[in-house]
Amino acid sequence: MKGRVGIGARKASNAHDADGKIEGKPFSPYRVFTREEWARLRADTPMTLQPHELEQLSGIIEEVSVEEVEEIYLPLSRLLNLYVAAAQKLYSVSSEFLGRKDTKVPFVIGVAGSVAVGKSTTARILKALLARWPDHPRVDLMTTDGFLYPNAELERRGLMDRKGFPESFDTERLLRFLGNIKSGVAQVSAPVYSHFQYDVLPGQEITIEQPDILIIEGLNILQPAEMPKDGTTVPFVSDFIDFAIYIDADFSTIEKWYLARFMRLRSTAFRDPGAYFHKYATIAPDEARRTALDLWRNINLKNLEQNILPTRRRAQLILQKGESHRVKAALLRKL
Template identity: 60%
Template sequence: MDQLAPSKFSPYRVFSAEEWAKFRADAPLTLTEDEVRRLRSMNDPVDLEEVARIYLAVSRLLYAHVESSQLLFRQRQRFLSEDRAHPKTPFIIGIAGSVAVGKSTTARVLKELLARWPSSPKVDLITTDGFLYPNAVLEAEGLMQRKGFPESYDVGAILRFLSEIKAGVPRVEAPVYSHFVYDVVPGERITIDRPDILIFEGLNVLQVRDMPKDGKAVPFVSDFFDYSIYIDADEIDIQRWYIERFMRLRETAFRETGSFFHRYSQVSPEEALQIAEGLWSNINGKNLYENILPTRPRADLILRKGPNHLTEQVALRKL
């Protein structure tokens, strides 16, 4: 059964983009066109109209969940007779989806919208890229062609990071990744200091593992999420967006000396197209079907994009 098809058996309520836009209500548009332009990724056409049509309602929904979580936290403190000085638990939002589908734009736009709500919450954003094993490790383990697959990440480091964030630990550090050199930056860290909201974005953040037969606890990354969003689209569209982005990068960032992909700027357009198609077929497309797409039904909210890269359908998990 297609869980996204309107049905009484579906765990989701499905809305068209036009229907969803009405849920913006009185949420103010606090971004400018120039700000949206800076926040969006290459080849992503998200503009101020799309922010008003889709993301303001998403921001309003998320903030309602944040407020409810804070209320529940205070009620639990009273129930447990806990010290009022006990730190509140940050609200963590997970964002998943394929490469080139628009996760980064969604994460950055939501970060800015949430931070501009009247209560001015502290909102931070972390991507899973920094938790990839360094290229030297991937090469030694024969995993360079599986980069982005679950086994290419230091899951233990991710779990430790999220556990400390949830515990309210001050100044939690995360590794930094450079897309220019296509590797984790040695010795460089980003510090997250007790945010009200943390957005955690990555390909496989909703994935689960096999459960142990002995019943011992096996934490999943998503166990630390208070809310999860999946960015969805047809594979044919995602593949086209990936190839278009690759060809555009070939004319821009890949041309810079020191870029990991500099060699691709030196080949003919025809050869570059073949390389991009091969990277999709052998790596990113496989990862989508083997690991990413199967996690879609675990999301609380699914933003379904059309061929023009703009959201055309929203699926909201029923309460």
């Protein structure tokens, strides 16, 4: 099994310095909120999700609780609602200054972080909550997985063992997609990825039609491009993101989640003979755990250390998770 499914024995901690303090100096670009402090920022934001909806929003190993939504995601939805309103006003003022009527431009929210850290669950919860606000009822969600090169191309380039690394994505196509989104193009198409088949589905696309908000979730969406020495313009994916969220946790905690997810998939989705990873449903449990350990250590952990974690401080908000996917702190950029 290659690529993005994870767990390793390597023990490390990466969350303790997420406040961005510079060694030897007290300065930090983030304001740090405890869970209790963040929860109070909900103010009077109403709970708009029903218990049966929380079940649908939960991940493979991550059960979404009413408490988590009320204390973490309702304050966040309130904050994002304020950001969207401010962005709408700015677009209006800019259009008036330029003497033109611009087309509708979606507010783009990015959700970044490691494999198995809970990006997809966070994105689904935000989509559900933000769509309940009256000023922006149309909220779309997509992942960057569709912009991975197809497996055949990855094999040709010798990148199957680096699937999920920045070089395994068709970044030029992703930038064109986001450029069209932020230019107000009425209909923008994106390729479709199947985790069941572990590949981009040929000939299949999804169409984004000018939503109020677009949530885009992916491993490397905050990854900067290599800067040219001649100073020419090079767009980053993050240039098109209005508000970026990084989901953070200690390496050892993510390892546990990855292994748990692998073993859960082994007893569910992998059992289908048509699944790309069906072979892992038939091996012994101990062998399956060793396989997951190898995948995490040699692929996913390396990608996290080399490419994903270094982008953490480019996010406007860092959500630090503890055990059981429970957010223990929120770090909001103040600069």
